[in-house]
Amino acid sequence: MSSAPIVVHPSSPTGGRRVTVRQGGIVGLAHSDRDVTEFLRRAGLDDADGLLDDPSWVEWRGGRAHECEAA
Template sequence: MSAPIVVHPPQGSGGRRVTVHGQIVGLAHDDRDLLEFLRRAGLPDAESLLDDSTWVLWRGGRAHHYEAA
């Protein structure tokens, strides 16, 4: 089973698309944005999940890094 939350690679203009169970929930420019999207998706205590690979898959780029290379 793959992680239900995917933080996709940084886009050229900055920010990372975020999906939860395959559904796009927004474009995060920082961890605050990401946490807000997860709160809206029903995960109010998501802060502790951000570095848990069973919950969050950070694709392309470093975790918690939102600027394009």
Template sequence: MASAPIVVHPPLGTGGRRLVARGQILGLAHSDHDVVEFLRRAGLEGAEELLDDPSWVKWRGGRAHHYEAA
């Protein structure tokens, strides 16, 4: 199986998670709303339906949908 095209990196010490799509950094997300908005700006509509699909999104470190510093 190919790796997911969207990666949500572990929470930073200051909070927020780096969002990368196909190797391109899209921004620092502090909520699912931020993730969806960054993906929308990158041309992916309907991203909210993909956040829990491991073929689309890989959540690294910490719990999925958790953005606070560890």
């Protein structure tokens, strides 16, 4: 398991991926990278665009990174 502070969880059956910050704090359901970036901005990470592909910051679980279609 990663120690990344941000986790983008597997896609839900209806689409979108739950995003958590720091061990379980749910910040939203993302339907795109733009959503993930906005959730991180609201969590205090103003320069979140560059973090999405950094595994020390973001762990993408289940499925491919950057894809939010229904499971």
